[in-house]
Structures are given as structure tokens and as C-alpha cells.
Amino acid sequence: MPVRPSDAERQIASGLRTGWVALATFLGLIALSAALLLAFEHAATVADDLSRDDERQLVERFLARTMENAVSAQMGLINWDETIAHVDGAALSPRDMDWIDREFGTYAAATYTIDRAFLLRSDGSLVRAWQMGRTGEDAQLPRLRALAAILIAQSRTPGMTLGTTAGQVRLPDGTAWPIDRTGMPLPRWAGGLATIDGRPEIMTVGSVVPDRVAGLFTHAPVYYVTLRPLDAQAMARMRRDLLLPDLGVTLAPGTSARDNTIALHSIDGGHLGWLRWTAKSPGPIIMQRTTPMLWGWALLFACVLIGGSVVLRRSWRITRELLASEAQARHNALHDAMSGLPNRVHYMQRLRQDLAGCIDGSVRGDVFVGYIDLDAFKVINDTLGHHVGDEVVRQVALRLRRLLPAGDFIARFGGDEFVVLRRAEGGRATADMLGRQILAVLRETFVISGHSIDMTCSCGISWGPAQSEDPGELLRRADIALYRAKQRGRARYRCFTRDMDASVKLRLELETELRRAIARDDLSVAYQPIVSIGSGAIVGVEALLRWQHPERGAIRPDLFVPIAEQGGLMIPLGNWILRAAFNECRDWPECDISVNLSPIQIMASDFVATMAAIIAETGMDPSRVVLEVTEGVMLDRSEQVLTTLRDLKHMGFRVALDDFGQGYSSLGYLRLFEFERIKIDRAFVSNIEGDADANAILCAIASLGHSLRMKVVAEGVETETQARLVQSAGCELAQGYLYWKPMPAADMRQLLTVRDPVPALKSA
DSSP, X not given: OOOOXXXXXXXXXXXXHHHHHHHHHHHHHHHHHHHHHHHHHHHHHHHHHHHHHHHHHHHHHXXXXXXXXXXXXXXXXXXXXXXXXXXOSSSOOHHXXXXXXXXXXXXXXXXXXXXXXXXXXXXXXXXXXXXXXXXXXXXXXXXXXXXXXXXXXHHTSTTXXXXXXXXXXXXXXSOEEEEOTTSOBOOBEEEEEEEETTEEEEEEEEEOBOXXXXXXXXXXXXXXXXXXXXXXXXXXXXXXXXXXXXXXXXXXXXXXXXXXXXXXXXXXXXXXXXXXXXXXXXXXXXXXXXXXXXXXXXXXXXXXXXXXHHHHHHHHHHHHHHHHHHHHHHHHHHBOTTTOSBOHHHHHHHHHHHHHHHHHTSSXXXXXXXXXXXXXXXXXXXXXXXXXXXXXXXXHHHHHHHHSOTTOEEEEEETTEEEEEEEESOTHHHHHHHHXXXXXXXXXXXEETTEEEOOOEEEEEEEETTSOSOHHHHHHHXXXXXXXXXXXXXXXXXXXXXXXXXXXXXXXXXXXXXXXXXXXXXXXXXXXXXXXXXXXXXXXXXXXXXXXXXXXXXXXHHHHHHHHHHXXXXXXXXXXXXXXXXXXXXXXXXXXXXXXXXXXXXXXXXHHHHHHHHHHHHOOOGGGEEEEEEGGGGSSSHHHHHHHHHHHHHHTOEEEEEEETSSOOOHHHHHHHTOXXXXXXXXXXXXXXXXXXXXXXXXXXXXXXXXXXXXXXXXXXXXXXXXXXXXXXXXXXXXXXXXXXXXXXXXXXXXXXXXXXXXXXXXX
16 A cells, blocks of 8 residues: 655645756846847847948938939029020020020029039030139149039939929920920939049039920930039038948048948949948847846846836837837828828828829829718718717728738728729720729628627729829829719719719809809899798798809709819808898798808808897898798707807798708707708608508608697698698698799798689699
8 A cells, every 4th residue: 555645744845846947937037137148239230230321321311302402402503494595506696605604604503502514515525614603724633523524314213303204205306305294394303422632522413494385396306414522511511411420531441330321423423432420229228127136136046027017118118119110100101091092192102103104104094082971971970970980981991902912002082082093904804803892891780889780882093194194193083083983872882984074173163153043143043932821821931042143054053062062162152142031031921041051151150240240230120031941050059059040040040951861860969959841851751642651650750749849840732632642640730832833032921912812722
């Protein structure tokens, strides 16, 4: 029978195990400390190397930018029609030479701190040379001309232009030259380093081109060559701008471990010297901060276990920050924070790059732009909350990336706008396929925070370079196509066609003409009676805006009102109809005057003051006026809306809720805003004869209005059957073609003077 160990033996065995564990832990901590020490040393070395590389790149970019800025500063000379007139010619007159000496010699030396300058023709022949602003040549000039010829050749490489290149033009002498969007030639430039008497100098060349009259540019241009010293003053400016206090030029590379250098080479490849400065080394700082913690860990195991984790986390954080700070900043600048997709800046860079490849032939096919806008996205934000809207944006982004081909470039421009870039062949057929794929992405229902959301989108598509070679124009055309898709009913795509440009032009023309019509009082007001269903008596009229265009004829309100909303004309247009209706109806027999208000008017901060001014101007009695507002206005800034409507009621106006049942109907709104009446939308009335649901809804709305002590008006009554049904549903008032059509003010006034208008109605 086995002997069980005693309690003492078990304690001894437990102590031995604990000792071995402690010894193993101690040895492991020593090994880990050594490993961590090596890791910190390596991280410090890597950080130092990365910091040195960043500094070298910064200095090199600064030198290149200094050369480009030097040429840009001379744009007043080299990009000037008058310069072309004086320097462009085989034989220059004394008057031309005087002008050239004054501008390129005396003026340039004083303005641009130039030591030497000369003008060269494209074939290398000398036009004029200056030293310190005075005409003259020396033994250095032939060598400098040879270096300038190298720079002139470099200036012909792509990208060496001042300004954005939109294309090229071939001059009469056969020279191809870059031009901007307006067709004007762009200056070419190049820069490098040269030596004069052992001193390094910055040499730049810039082509002389016209700034206004492109016809002056008929052959290869004259080049303006300048040299400025890389002297103590220039070095002081570099030290100040680069925050490198000991930056300087040396003939030998640095010997200290802390020195950082870049080699300076002449334009012809010769070695000139070195730029040397003391590198900023984060490595010693890292070691200085972490070494005490490592020693504490080695001496006190408990403290090491606690402090070591802190050191490790800090070291990794420092290393990651040093390695990833530039990449992260670049990523943040080019990506949307909410969706993680590229932003507008990144998208335009990619579009410009791909479009340029298609234009120059390095890439086959076309570049397709799909501009996407989520339908009714504002409704989701307003009804379910912005947090749900944000999650919709994120899920749409995930679906686009998951369901569209891997080669598509997808970006978010903000709000509910997404843009897809696809490079492919096929023209219109490929555009149609892209549109179908984008619409298919949103077919599946979104489930967010317990809400099932059926989402659709509208999409506009354009493609280049077939439709445009300009990236901005290509995006604009996709936006125009998107607008057309929304006009056609949403949940669809449209490809850009040239007639869409014409429709946009028509909208702009109508906006301009509407602005002029408001200013000239070329609009008019028609009035439609509102009758009591029981007696048929006229109890009020609704003022309706009309626009009879002198050339286009009658323009429907559903056409010009949206144009006014988008063009910022709703406030002056709304004020016009208020003023016109009050002036015409002021002396009419007693009846209500109903006028529609735009949500934009109510949101205006000075609307109450404007209404007071119109009442004072026209002399209208506010108690006769019923102001009609739609349900949509209640969703935005309800506190301001509530205050505005209460102020209007205090002035004597009554307020009606128009088109009830078509917007965001809410019992809370009806109770909170205390409307005098509600008007049932014509959509319910038109279907009441054959739709039992519409009849039930109509009865419910009428009952709701009566319970809240509001009058109920039925709009769009056109048949006797509809009149009987709305009366049986509980509507007291009605409006529609069964009773009266809208009519001019004179006819309406005459109708109101009839003692019994009902026989006149039936006879009509």
C-alpha cells in the first residue's frame, strides 16, 4: 500500500517547486531584460535612420522648391506679351536692347537678387548677358551656356511647367508646347547647381511666353537664365525655414556620427560638395527614458514586472509613432474618417492620373465615373436619428467594397454621396453595366439598431476621355446625370448625354428669367374658392402663383418653384406673392385669404419682421389671412418654427397644415403647433371612390381634426361622388374643380359680390 507524503514533505516539495519557479522566473527576467535592451537599441537605431532619411528628403525638396519659386517669381518678366515683342526676333533693334537691359538686367538684379543672367535662344545662341545688372560677358559664360543648354533640355520633360497643363499645341515651326485650359502657353522651367570661382550657385532657366495673346507664340522661345549665390544669406534662410541651425556647405562629408549630409552635384554631374547639418536623433532620448526602468526591473523583480510592461508599451508606442506618423497623416488626409473610403482629394488624384493615362495612350479603354446619392437619406436622419444615418453610410461603404469588382476605386465625398471610378473598355455598354451593378448593391434590406431599412440610390455616369478630358468636367457631367436620375423618380441610373447639358442650361435661363420676373412684377396671382360643403357658399380663397412668360408661355409652378428653391429665390418669391395677394384682396368682401408659405421662408430669422412690414405696407387685416405650411417644415429646427408660428398667431394670422398625410404626419406636431385647420392631401381624395383604405384614412383624419378642434378641408374634389364621400367623412370645407377653377383677381372679386354664387356655379 503506497505511503502518503506527510504535510511537512508536501510543504518542502511545494517550496522546492516555488524556488525552481522563482529561479526560472529570475533567469527568464534576466534574459528578457537583455533582449529588451537589444530591442530598445535597435528601435533607437531605426528611429535615428528614419529621422535622417526624413531630414534629407526635406532638404532636397526645399532646394527643388526654392528653384521653382525663383522661376515663379520671374513670371512678371517671362510670362508677358511685351517681353515677346522685344526679345522675339532674329535682329533686335537698339530700342529692344535698351528695354531688355532695363527689365532683364537692372530691374531683375535689383528685384530678384541675381548675380548673373543671360538670354538664350532655343538653338543656344546668346541674346544678352548681364553681371550684377550690367551688360557684360566673361570667361565663365561659355561654360554657363553649356550648363543652361542641359537645363533647357530638362525643361522639356513632362511636369516641368508653371501651371496646370490641359493639353499641347504644335507651333508653326513644329515645336510641341504645353498649354493651359484657356489655350495660353505655359512657361517651362528647370533648375540645378553650378559653380562660379569655386562658389556654388543656383541656376534656373525659364521660357519666355505670352500671357494674353497666344498668337505671338509662333516658334521655340527664348530662355531666361539666372544665377544666384548659395551664400551665407541663402544658407541662413534655409536654416531658418528648415529649423536646422547648423546647416552649411562643406567640401567633405561629415565625420561625426551625428552629422547628416546630402551630396551636391552640378548640372553636368560633377561633384560640388556637401550640405551638412547635425541630425536630430530620437534614439538617445528613447534610451535615456527606458534605461532606468530596465535597471529597476533587473534589481526589483516585482517592480520590473509592473514597470516593464509600461516601458514596453511606451517603447512600442514611440516606435510606431515614429514609423507610422507620416503614413498615417497621409492616409487621414486622403480618406474619409467615417467610412474609411478615399475622400474627394484622393479620388480626384486617381481620376486625374487614370484619365491622363487614357489620353496619352499608356492605358487602354475609358475611365468611368459613377456618382451615387442615397435616396431619402435625410428622412432616415430625421426620423431614426443621425446615429442610424451614420451606420447606413458605413454599411453602404462596406457593400460597395464587397460587391463591386476589386479593381473599382470607391470614394465618399461627404453626406450620402459616393463616387465609383472604373477603368474599362466598352463605352455605353460598360456604363450601363456599372449602373446596374451599383443599383444592385442596395437591393438587400439594411438592418440597423432593430430597424429594417429599404434603401435605394440614384446614380449618374459619365466616361472619359470620350466625353471630356478634364477630371472636374467629367465629375460635373456625372453629377448632372445624377440630377436627371433623381428628376426621373430616383432608384435608377442615368448616363450623361449632351442634351442634359442643354437642360441644365435651360434651368439656369429660367432661374435668371424668374429673378427678372420678380423684380419687374411679371408674375400674377390666381385665386381658387374654398367652399362650405353643406351650403356651397364661398368662405375663402387660396392665392396661387402664376407665371406667364412672354416667350415660353405659361410655366407651371411645379417647374419654376423647385428652380426658385435651388436658386435661392424662394424668399423674394414668397414675399412677392404675399405682397401681391394682400394688395389685391385688401378691399374684397369678407372671406379668408389662404397663402402658402415655403419652409425656407419660415426658417428665415427675419420672417416675422418681414410679415409685419408687409402688413404695414399693404394695410391687410391679419385676421383674414390663413398661412398654409407643409408637414416637412416641422422636422427642422422645431424650436425656431414653434416660436415663429406663435409670433404669427399673436399678430393675428391663422395657420393651416397643408397636404396632411403626405409628409411626416405626427400627432405631436398637431398638438404642439395648434393649427386652425388641416387640409387633406388630394391624393386621398382622388382615390376615395374606388379605394376603401383611402376612404378609411380620410374618415380617420377628419375625426382627428374634429377632436383637436380644427377645421378639415378636402383638396382636389372633382366629382359629385367625391363631394358626398368627403362630406360623409366629416370634412366641413372643400376645394377643387367641381366647384371652381383658379381665376384672376378681377373675376374672383366679381364672384364674391354675387349674393348667391351657387346658381352661378351650376350654370357655369
